[in-house]
């Protein structure tokens with residue numbers, strides 16, 4: 001049992017996906033970083049072999065009885081995997097969870113803050129759940145702890161520049177001469193010729209929010225009692241307080257444009273009952289503290305000097321400090337987790353583990369540097385080191401040279417992607433990697449080149465007085481017809497400026513982001529790019545049969561799995577599990593369909609081809625053009641039939657890019673397109689961006705990657721820091737100018753000496 005091998009996770013003869021009988025040892029309680037070009041097989045080792053085996057072992061811990069109800073996780077394709085400890089995967093999957101999941105709840109900091117208020121807050125309110133918006137006792141009764149409520153969109157409801165007679169009320173029931181309009185005008189309370197902007201506050205309040213009251217009116221010479229009510233009040237009672245879903249579809253459609261979601265009028269978004277909100281520590285309530293940036297909050301907490309609170313203060317500051325350490329000091333505890341980016345989500349998950357007490361765990365990270373500016377990468381490195389020093393094994397898939405540097409051990413997978421990869425080309429220290437002559441090693445040694453011949457813009461797109469989130473009245477021009485890179489530390493406001501503000505004004509821009517592609521489980525690269533249509537036609541004309549046979553949504557599909565190739569089994573208390581279809585063996589089509597061939601290959605065989613193999617196989621012009629686009633974005637290793645759901649965020653982004661490559665005169669917006677790309681693939685990506693610009697397009701890229709920044713025609717640097725300390729443009733200009741700009745942090749990292 002004992003001996004030197006206990007110090008290593010030992011893998012022998014691994015053959016998942018493209019792995020070529022790989023054997024390796026991963027030192028325990030050390031940081032091991034896997035590098036290599038995209039598609040070389042890093043995930044096949046780390047996720048499909050190591051993590052998969054750990055999950056399977058975990059299952060074996062259940063009793064025989066329980067296991068009969070569980071799926072049988074197949075053993076990863078390897079001869080042996082030894083000395084594995086429990087694996088925890090910290091990935092970039094966004095933290096969903098809806099409005100009841102916040103930074104505070106997900107990091108377990110919120111319950112400690114509540115405990116603090118229940119112990120030392122004044123006046124005394126009660127126990128800790130009184131401060132929880134997820135608890136019936138603590139939640140604001142008006143919004144049930146959601147903090148937001150549906151209300152009337154005032155900008156669409158009234159036109160202040162008009163009088164009632166001119167149609168100042170724009171709500172559907174109040175057209176001039178309608179019944180409701182007549183009641184308001186006839187009530188005698190308002191001057192129907194006066195512009196709303198000239199109303200006194202009292203008049204305006206009465207018009208909009210007046211409570212229902214009886215007014216005697218003269219109708220056809222008969223005095224009648226009519227109920228008059230403020231227009232917003234009435235609309236709210238009729239369409240918002242009652243469930244609008246009970247109304248006819250036509251009514252729902254008519255009123256929907258006038259309804260929006262805003263802060264709850266009772267708790268103003270704080271989600272808590274009035275009693276909880278009025279309880280203070282040093283003059284600050286729990287809602288105020290939850291809306292402070294973590295960097296500020298930690299200072300407020302430290303000021304509490306009540307001996308009763310000392311242990312709670314200690315545990316709060318420890319956890320908050322972890323957030324500061326990982327560069328998330330610009331976030332607030334009340335921030336909803338589903339608004340965090342992938343990189344932010346991953347770092348939040350990391351913090352959760354740091355505060356935990358697990359030891360001898362194998363932590364697996366997938367490109368944790370995503371979203372981090374070079375200035376903050378050292379924070380990530382320190383965190384990885386802390387996890388290691390607690391006695392854990394840390395395994396990281398990473399492309400960032402500054403992270404690779406801290407590895408105790410490096411495994412370089414390659415030499416290329418797909419079939420031309422799947423081997424280990426280097427194992428050892430960082431210094432050794434530099435001298436190894438592998439793609440990774442030689443790229444790490446290459447110095448940055450600053451672009452000198454920057455293109456001249458054809459025109460500009462202006463952003464004026466942007467104030468969303470942390471933006472401080474930003475006015476900036478984006479040049480057209482060139483490659484612009486928007487950069488800056490995390491939280492400085494890049495996404496807010498471009499993805500939210502700019503895109504809301506330029507809705508025709510083509511957004512190439514990392515969100516999942518494909519609407520159904522049947523989508524794959526062939527269907528997404530349209531290659532499948534051409535392939536179906538080719539099979540049909542070659543075999544003189546109906547092309548519908550070659551679609552896995554049709555009669556030709558395997559009946560057992562309905563053309564999915566896998567069968568999903570739902571389990572009550574686990575994620576649903578998919579297993580290969582027993583009838584078609586994953587080939588997705590009926591036997592008779594598989595008998596039809598095109599140049600000797602069946603439709604299933606074509607779908608199993610990689611882009612690279614398909615390029616050799618097909619001569620059809622349209623198919624070749626689409627395949628070439630996939631090749632050009634660095635996806636030559638994916639297979640045509642690989643479900644889109646198996647692609648990473650970065651791969652999704654590049655497949656979108658491939659299918660948009662032929663447009664002209666458009667605005668392209670990309671958010672960290674280097675995600676998942678090896679240093680040697682970045683040249684490729686830059687080539688594509690330059691091709692887009694040369695074809696007359698405007699390309700705007702949010703990036704931290706220094707090579708991409710150094711090759712921009714124009715740089716917009718946001719900062720100076722994150723959150724409330726950011727939100728400004730600190731530099732605009734070319735790469736050769738930014739290195740002289742003292743106010744730009746990014747510029748410092750582009751200096752030749754720093755790389």
Ligand code: ADP
Pocket residue numbers: 017018036037038039040041042043044045413417418419637638639642646
């Ligand atoms: P990396 O992590 O280095 O980018 P991967 O391990 O994801 O590389 O992929 C290695 C090879 O295995 C690629 O050719 C890829 O297309 C293939 N591959 C990965 N996952 C699957 C899958 N679920 N089905 C089929 N092929 C896959």
Ligand code: ADP
Pocket residue numbers: 330331332335339469470488489490491492493494495496497718722723724
């Ligand atoms: P970057 O893209 O430079 O990392 P962001 O634009 O994401 O920065 O964030 C800028 C600021 O706006 C940060 O303080 C961030 O917490 C805040 N912010 C971003 N998105 C939201 C949101 N949906 N709700 C509230 N605050 C947000």
Ligand code: ZN
Pocket residue numbers: 140141142143144145146147148264265266267268269270271272
């Ligand atoms: Zn409320």
Ligand code: ZN
Pocket residue numbers: 558559560561562563564565566581582583584585586587588589
């Ligand atoms: Zn089947």
